[in-house]
Amino acid sequence: MTFVNHYPKAARLVKANFIVAFVALAIGGFFGLIQALHRTDVFRGFVSSVEYYDVLTGHGVLLALVFTTFFITGLYQWGVTRTMEREPENTTFSWSWFVMMVVGTVMTATAILAGLVPGSGMSAAVLYTFYPPLQGHPLFYIGLALLVVGSWMAGGDWFWSYRKWRANNPDARIPLQTYMVIFTWLMWYICSLGVALEVVVLLIPWSLGIVQKIDPLLPRTLFWFFGHAVVYFWLLPAYFVWYSILPKLSGGRLFSDPLTRVVFIFFLLLSTPIGYHHQYADPGISLVYKMWALIMTLVILLPSLMTAFTVISSMEHGARQRGGSGYFAWMGALPWGRPAFVGCALAGIMFAAGGFSGMINASLNIDMLVHNTAWIPGHFHLTVGTATALTFMAITYWLLPQLTGKELKFKGLALAQPYTWFIGMTLMSNALHRQGLAGVPRRVSEPEYAGISYDVPFGTMAEMNWQVAIGGITLFVALIFFLVVVGGTFWAGAPATNVDDTIPPPLSGPEHSPKVLDNLKLWVGVAVALVLIAYSLPLAEMVMDGLFSPGAFPAPV
Amino acid sequence: MHVHRFEKLWIGLSLLLIAGFIGIVLFGFTVMDLKVPGIEEGRQVDPTTVLSDEEFSRPGVRKISDDHYEVYMIAQQFIFRPGSTQPLTLPANTRITFHMTAPDVMHGFEVPGSGLNATIIPGQIATFSTRFPEAKSYGIICHQYCGAAHHNMQGKINVVPPSEFDESNLISQ
Amino acid sequence: MSTPESAAPGKASGPEAPSEGSKEISLDEFEPYGTLAVTGSYFVLLLVLYALLYFVEFATHAPHIID
Ligand code: HEM
Ligand SMILES: [Cu+2]
Ligand SMILES: [Cu+2]
Numbered sequence: 001m002t003f004v005n006h007y008p009k010a011a012r013l014v015k016a017n018f019i020v021a022f023v024a025l026a027i028g029g030f031f032g033l034i035q036a037l038h039r040t041d042v043f044r045g046f047v048s049s050v051e052y053y054d055v056l057t058g059h060g061v062l063l064a065l066v067f068t069t070f071f072i073t074g075l076y077q078w079g080v081t082r083t084m085e086r087e088p089e090n091t092t093f094s095w096s097w098f099v100m101m102v103v104g105t106v107m108t109a110t111a112i113l114a115g116l117v118p119g120s121g122m123s124a125a126v127l128y129t130f131y132p133p134l135q136g137h138p139l140f141y142i143g144l145a146l147l148v149v150g151s152w153m154a155g156g157d158w159f160w161s162y163r164k165w166r167a168n169n170p171d172a173r174i175p176l177q178t179y180m181v182i183f184t185w186l187m188w189y190i191c192s193l194g195v196a197l198e199v200v201v202l203l204i205p206w207s208l209g210i211v212q213k214i215d216p217l218l219p220r221t222l223f224w225f226f227g228h229a230v231v232y233f234w235l236l237p238a239y240f241v242w243y244s245i246l247p248k249l250s251g252g253r254l255f256s257d258p259l260t261r262v263v264f265i266f267f268l269l270l271s272t273p274i275g276y277h278h279q280y281a282d283p284g285i286s287l288v289y290k291m292w293a294l295i296m297t298l299v300i301l302l303p304s305l306m307t308a309f310t311v312i313s314s315m316e317h318g319a320r321q322r323g324g325s326g327y328f329a330w331m332g333a334l335p336w337g338r339p340a341f342v343g344c345a346l347a348g349i350m351f352a353a354g355g356f357s358g359m360i361n362a363s364l365n366i367d368m369l370v371h372n373t374a375w376i377p378g379h380f381h382l383t384v385g386t387a388t389a390l391t392f393m394a395i396t397y398w399l400l401p402q403l404t405g406k407e408l409k410f411k412g413l414a415l416a417q418p419y420t421w422f423i424g425m426t427l428m429s430n431a432l433h434r435q436g437l438a439g440v441p442r443r444v445s446e447p448e449y450a451g452i453s454y455d456v457p458f459g460t461m462a463e464m465n466w467q468v469a470i471g472g473i474t475l476f477v478a479l480i481f482f483l484v485v486v487g488g489t490f491w492a493g494a495p496a497t498n499v500d501d502t503i504p505p506p507l508s509g510p511e512h513s514p515k516v517l518d519n520l521k522l523w524v525g526v527a528v529a530l531v532l533i534a535y536s537l538p539l540a541e542m543v544m545d546g547l548f549s550p551g552a553f554p555a556p557v
Numbered sequence: 558m559h560v561h562r563f564e565k566l567w568i569g570l571s572l573l574l575i576a577g578f579i580g581i582v583l584f585g586f587t588v589m590d591l592k593v594p595g596i597e598e599g600r601q602v603d604p605t606t607v608l609s610d611e612e613f614s615r616p617g618v619r620k621i622s623d624d625h626y627e628v629y630m631i632a633q634q635f636i637f638r639p640g641s642t643q644p645l646t647l648p649a650n651t652r653i654t655f656h657m658t659a660p661d662v663m664h665g666f667e668v669p670g671s672g673l674n675a676t677i678i679p680g681q682i683a684t685f686s687t688r689f690p691e692a693k694s695y696g697i698i699c700h701q702y703c704g705a706a707h708h709n710m711q712g713k714i715n716v717v718p719p720s721e722f723d724e725s726n727l728i729s730q
Numbered sequence: 731m732s733t734p735e736s737a738a739p740g741k742a743s744g745p746e747a748p749s750e751g752s753k754e755i756s757l758d759e760f761e762p763y764g765t766l767a768v769t770g771s772y773f774v775l776l777l778v779l780y781a782l783l784y785f786v787e788f789a790t791h792a793p794h795i796i797d
């Protein structure tokens with residue numbers, strides 16, 4: 001008896017979300033391979049250097065927006081159902097948010113992929129940041145809006161379950177997994193308001209031709225209101241896995257439930273008001289807010305550094321219970337032969353490296369060295385591209401038997417997958433970082449210019465290009481391993497007899513923490529106040545001179 | 558609340574790290590003069606008429622004093638003016654103030670491997686000052702995706718010793 | 731170093747039950763020295779790399795924005 005037997009309705013919903021996520025991952029990953037080969041001039045036969053931007057838009061949207069969102073809604077549905085111990089309150093409602101997200105995704109993907117079909121008359125090569133005045137087909141924006149609204153409804157579904165649970169348990173502490181879901185989604189509601197306003201009020205009317213001109217700075221600023229918090233929207237679900245499941249996979253227990261809650265509060269409070277750090281190089285944003293972003297962004301290192309301690313110590317607890325000892329030798333006692341554990345652990349190691357390059361990005365003036373260079377994709381393939389993506393793939397190995405009642409198929413391949421991904425990403429990411437230091441830009445199909453030679457600080461251009469290309473191929477191979485394991489389990493997995501789905505309680509439980517940590521109204525209030533401090537003046541200034549001015553004409557791509 | 562003493566120690570170290578980073582950045586900013594665009598607040602312009610604006614209708618280099626020149630530059634699909642069709646020539650070891658804007662879409666301005674980096678946004682004027690220490694040629698790359706031929710958008714800055722700087726190409730005030 | 735095979739039987743006998751040869755460590759007994767060693771090393775690495783990148787890679791590669 002496991003999840004699928006107790007909660008068959010929720011299990012179907014989770015599986016449906018996962019399937020959409022994995023389809024997006026497959027297509028987006030293939031596009032990644034094309035990019036890695038094209039940029040480095042190893043192979044340019046898939047697309048032209050102009051179509052490259054359609055592919056790049058597809059890669060960004062399908063992976064950073066679609067794969068993540070669907071996996072997260074699936075994962076969180078699982079977490080809420082299992083800790084609230086209730087099926088979704090209303091099946092029709094649950095499927096309606098799922099369908100809305102799917103319809104939105106199909107619309108957006110159609111607009112992007114049509115750009116690769118000559119004569120389709122439709123395209124949206126605006127990249128996943130879609131800065132105007134570059135203009136895509138209206139379907140692109142409408143689809144994105146539906147995806148976001150669908151995700152809001154998904155959150156509504158979980159709050160509904162939570163309220164029902166609360167009515168039956170007036171004095172209980174919020175179970176940890178539901179707590180993490182709630183705080184992620186509170187943050188998501190706040191930050192995605194920015195992008196929703198941008199898309200619905202400005203971009204959709206403009207892409208439909210209802211208004212002619214657009215002021216580029218306002219939508220860009222609204223995008224980044226959303227754009228930093230969205231990285232925590234990707235990351236917190238990985239933390240959810242690392243805090244609540246990884247300790248058990250390591251053979252131990254979560255070290256501290258109270259600090260886990262504190263960490264999630266930090267993210268709710270600080271994720272949104274720091275979006276200006278993506279605009280350090282922009283005119284039209286005052287230095288005061290750039291300085292504010294510098295300080296607040298470095299302060300938000302604290303919850304991630306605290307996470308490092310809590311998660312590593314929980315793993316150490318597991319390792320010592322398994323007989324490990326020493327200062328560093330205990331790591332050898334961890335279950336390096338189990339795919340779910342290995343994926344999460346390697347994802348964590350890569351995140352430590354990505355954390356370093358993120359600290360550089362955050363640091364105001366040194367960002368001028370790397371802003372919009374290959375360093376940036378080098379950085380976020382370690383964070384969203386591995387800490388998040390590899391954790392999601394790894395935890396799928398652990399969740400699938402619970403969701404399908406089947407044994408994981410091709411266990412050897414599943415074990416090889418995270419190691420392969422790790423090797424591929426090490427190659428690709430270190431080279432992208434170093435190219436960025438030399439000034440090689442990101443988001444270009446041909447980054448080597450006729451009249452410009454790069455002064456490479458470590459290594460050579462050719463060597464780095466090969467590492468990117470071979471890394472990209474290796475990553476794609478790892479992705480195929482993953483898809484084979486998942487597909488094999490779905491279609492040919494043997495019925496599971498003894499599904500291991502329990503999670504032991506934390507070493508230090510919620511009873512060790514003050515109740516105020518569970519006071520949702522209080523923390524939302526503080527979060528909103530911080531957002532108002534950070535954004536009300538600059539946004540007011542940009543809006544006062546007219547919503548659409550100083551306006552530029554659209555430039556369709 | 559139960560917090561292990563090692564964890565308290567780690568939180569302390571983390572705060573130290575954060576304070577250290579902030580300190581390094583502020584030290585660089587103030588003492589070493591490592592700055593970002595937007596210190597001098599640029600004005601706004603109407604992107605649809607900027608090409609007939611006072612200064613931007615005649616992009617190029619102007620002299621303010623013997624030790625200070627300024628550059629008005631237009632970035633547009635898919636060239637820098639000046640910079641792309643003919644290189645931008647500037648004197649070394651001299652204060653140079655850039656003013657840049659775009660009439661069409663966003664562009665980027667990057668001198669690879671250096672600290673010169675700015676977003677060029679229609680409607681806004683990106684302003685910053687710098688000094689080129691060496692007489693040599695520097696590249697300019699548009700590093701903000703701007704459309705189909707974005708990967709062709711590049712330029713060049715020829716920095717020459719101040720004594721060899723030819724003032725006959727300056728734009729009159 | 732325990733191999734995955736040696737750990738597997740313990741797993742099958744139920745996740746709460748400690749595996750053969752392993753022990754249950756309670757909150758009071760647990761001193762995460764290893765974690766302190768790992769995070770401490772990370773701390774040093776961060777400081778060194780950050781300083782190198784800032785003062786060597788960045789600060790020495792003029793031109794910079796000075797105003
Ligand atoms: C098969 C594995 C992958 C490969 C080979 C790959 C390769 C690449 C490359 C080479 C770029 C840089 C393109 C450019 O700037 O010109 C890129 C951009 C990007 N990748 Fe990946 N990637 C992979 C997986 C992922 C994953 C799993 C994610 C996130 C979940 C991701 C998210 C992104 C994003 C958001 C961008 C930026 C797009 C933009 O600049 O608009 N990638 N990828
Ligand atoms: Cu950010
Ligand atoms: Cu460009």
